[in-house]
């Protein structure tokens with residue numbers, strides 16, 4: 216949910232950007248999310264556009280970091 220009070224998590228400028236779904240790994244990650252061109256996070260999409268989201272500031276945990284690493288190894292950064 217949107218919160219204007221969470222000053223430590225600024226809204227990312229990439230929200231609303233039209234992006235294709237990121238190609239999934241064998242386990243499905245990132246499950247139809249798109250790669251945000253502004254913050255580099257995987258973000259859920261509505262009608263092909265990134266949802267409003269807080270700017271990505273690092274993986275949430277080691278499992279997330281490992282899957283991000285696997286994804287970038289497989290697909291790399293694409294513009």
Ligand SMILES: [Zn+2]
Nearest residue numbers: 227229251254
């Ligand atoms: Zn973003």
